[in-house]
Amino acid sequence: MSAVNFWRKLLNVDRRWVFLLIGVVAIVPFLFPVGMPMTTTAEVESIYNFVDSLGTDDAIFIAFDFDPGTDAENMPMGVAVMRHAFSRHVPAFMTAYTPLGHGMMMSGFEYVTDPATDGCYTPVLFDEWASYRAAGITDREELVAAWEADGHALPDNSAGWVFEGRDYALLGYLPLFHLVILGMTSSIEAQYPEDAHGNPVGEMPMLREHKSLREVDLAVSLAGSSACQSWIIYGREKIGLPIAFGVTAVMATDYFPFIQSGQIIGQMGGLRGAAEYEVLMQENGIREDTDKAFTGMDVQSAAHLLIILLIILGNVAYFGGGFHKQHQLKSGR
Amino acid sequence: MTYDVIGIWVAALFTLAIYSFLYRENPLYRLAEHLVVGISAGYSIAVTYDLVVGPRLVDPLMAGEGWVLLIPGLLGLLYLTRFMPGVAWLSRYPMAFLMGTAMGVSFPLTMKAEVLRQLEAAMVPVYSAGMPWHIVLGNLVMIFGTLAALIYFFFSKPHKGPFFGTGSKVGIWVIMLGFGATFGFTVMGRISLLIGRVQFLLGDWLHIIK
Numbered sequence: 001m002s003a004v005n006f007w008r009k010l011l012n013v014d015r016r017w018v019f020l021l022i023g024v025v026a027i028v029p030f031l032f033p034v035g036m037p038m039t040t041t042a043e044v045e046s047i048y049n050f051v052d053s054l055g056t057d058d059a060i061f062i063a064f065d066f067d068p069g070t071d072a073e074n075m076p077m078g079v080a081v082m083r084h085a086f087s088r089h090v091p092a093f094m095t096a097y098t099p100l101g102h103g104m105m106m107s108g109f110e111y112v113t114d115p116a117t118d119g120c121y122t123p124v125l126f127d128e129w130a131s132y133r134a135a136g137i138t139d140r141e142e143l144v145a146a147w148e149a150d151g152h153a154l155p156d157n158s159a160g161w162v163f164e165g166r167d168y169a170l171l172g173y174l175p176l177f178h179l180v181i182l183g184m185t186s187s188i189e190a191q192y193p194e195d196a197h198g199n200p201v202g203e204m205p206m207l208r209e210h211k212s213l214r215e216v217d218l219a220v221s222l223a224g225s226s227a228c229q230s231w232i233i234y235g236r237e238k239i240g241l242p243i244a245f246g247v248t249a250v251m252a253t254d255y256f257p258f259i260q261s262g263q264i265i266g267q268m269g270g271l272r273g274a275a276e277y278e279v280l281m282q283e284n285g286i287r288e289d290t291d292k293a294f295t296g297m298d299v300q301s302a303a304h305l306l307i308i309l310l311i312i313l314g315n316v317a318y319f320g321g322g323f324h325k326q327h328q329l330k331s332g333r
Numbered sequence: 334m335t336y337d338v339i340g341i342w343v344a345a346l347f348t349l350a351i352y353s354f355l356y357r358e359n360p361l362y363r364l365a366e367h368l369v370v371g372i373s374a375g376y377s378i379a380v381t382y383d384l385v386v387g388p389r390l391v392d393p394l395m396a397g398e399g400w401v402l403l404i405p406g407l408l409g410l411l412y413l414t415r416f417m418p419g420v421a422w423l424s425r426y427p428m429a430f431l432m433g434t435a436m437g438v439s440f441p442l443t444m445k446a447e448v449l450r451q452l453e454a455a456m457v458p459v460y461s462a463g464m465p466w467h468i469v470l471g472n473l474v475m476i477f478g479t480l481a482a483l484i485y486f487f488f489s490k491p492h493k494g495p496f497f498g499t500g501s502k503v504g505i506w507v508i509m510l511g512f513g514a515t516f517g518f519t520v521m522g523r524i525s526l527l528i529g530r531v532q533f534l535l536g537d538w539l540h541i542i543k
Contacts, residue, residue, distance in 0.1 A: 016355065016356060019355045022524075022527070026524070026527050026528060026531045027531055027535070030531060030532070030535055030541075030542050031535075031541070031542070067373075069526075070526070071529060072525050072526045072528060072529020072530070072532075073522065073525045073526065073529070098377070099376065099377035099378075099380035099381050099384075100373060100376065100377060100380075102380050102384070103376070103380070172384060173380060173381075173384055173385075174384070174385060175381065175385055178439070179438065182438065194388065196384070229446070229447070232446050233439065233442045233443050233446045233447075234442060236446065237442050237445050237446045237450070238442060248522050248525075249518040249519065249521040249522030249525060250515075250518060250519045250522040252518045253511065253514050253515045253518055257451060257454065260454050261450050261451055261453065261454030262454070263446065263450055269518065270518065270521050270522050270525050271521070271525035271528065271529075272521065292529075292532055295532070295542075296525065296528035296529075296532065299524070299527075299528050299531070300521065300524055300525065300528065303524045303527075304520070304521070304524070307520055
């Protein structure tokens with residue numbers, strides 16, 4: 001076989017071999033994890049530090065503005081930010097831009113509160129602590145003390161209680177969500193009279209303390225589409241609400257200019273952004289372990305190496321075979 | 334619990350069905366593809382009815398309250414005339430209403446957020462006393478890069494000569510660098526989606542990994 005034929009064969013190799021290689025590289029590092037070290041970037045650190053500076057008197061929005069198609073990238077971000085907010089007892093309103101995003105929001109909350117997971121948060125539903133509200137106990141510390149004094153014990157693997165209406169509110173999906181954001185700049189309750197569980201939002205202590213987006217400290221939009229821009233347009237530009245993005249890697253380059261212009265405080269880009277947030281939580285003692293995003297980073301590195309090698313090999317074959325002098329490859333591709 | 338197990342098996346088998354496309358197009362792949370589209374649409378309708386149409390339109394009307402809701406309700410129903418050739422033109426009214434209000438509400442704020450703020454961010458002092466050299470370099474790259482990219486998209490003059498010719502060539506390089514960064518992130522994104530599925534298959538389904 002002549003050298004030119006060899007390069008030609010290499011250039012026209014059945015692409016299914018490439019898929020198979022990528023498949024192998026995506027599986028092996030999970031079976032034999034290396035745990036490659038990871039540095040964090042300023043864009044993610046700024047979100048982490050902002051959330052970390054908040055407390056019980058503040059509030060954030062976590063917007064699940066993505067569909068199942070980008071679950072692998074966006075969900076770990078949502079889970080990480082939710083855990084961080086819960087650990088700091090920062091009340092978190094959760095919304096969704098699409099009907100499918102509503103399912104993502106519920107799924108993310110179920111994951112964080114799954115009793116089978118170490119470091120889970122134990123939810124107390126709105127109705128379950130109605131008698132405490134009736135007795136005027138809405139301060140978080142007093143509420144936890146009264147709740148535990150009544151014989152409720154925190155499971156061993158739990159990181160803490162989260163009270164619906166005090167620590168979190170699952171507001172969910174509404175159509176034309178950009179107009180919902182606009183409406184929430186005047187009143188959250190006007191847009192959401194009830195939450196996703198049918199609870200009256202107006203009776204929630206966290207809403208009484210944060211009636212509109214003007215009284216909210218941060219909105220983190222986790223998006224797989226340009227939906228996140230609505231938070232800038234209607235939240236940031238109208239009332240100056242601080243915004244952070246958690247976007248898919250494909251979108252990340254589109255939104256870096258918004259960091260430079262100061263319109264968003266930071267951005268988690270793709271699975272790596274989520275992994276960085278997990279690392280920051282572990283380094284700062286909020287979680288003992290990292291989670292799915294960080295676990296996937298070994299695969300990410302291995303797959304990138306393989307793709308770089310394939311690109312180099314393709315170029316070597318292209319120039320080595322002298323195909324750059326031809327107008328078209330012999331195979332017509 | 335049983336439902337969870339069934340759900341995981343269904344999800345796993347359909348994941349494999351979708352990935353079977355990588356070998357070649359086949360009926361299993363097409364079935365999975367059509368089901369994704371159909372179930373997504375059905376789920377969206379159910380959620381929208383459950384969270385919006387039911388509690389905010391049907392329930393109040395059935396309770397004899399909020400008759401004013403009939404106006405948006407009827408306007409919404411006009412969309413369905415799209416399927417009736419004789420009166421399909423009626424569907425233009427809700428569309429016109431929606432487009433008109435959306436334009437009115439969004440135009441000023443969108444201009445501010447996506448044009449004026451970005452212009453403002455590009456108008457930075459190249460150098461001021463005490464500014465670190467890497468910031469100065471970054472400002473220069475940003476300003477000249479932006480100008481060069483804009484020159485490339487200026488088609489009223491031929492791209493010849495030191496200003497338009499060199500400018501547009503630099504512009505192409507700047508744009509290519511942008512595309513390169515986007516391509517890198519796109520590869521990362523696609524691999525991330527694969528990672529998510531592999532984690533599901535090896536973890537939730539086969540319990541090989543945690």
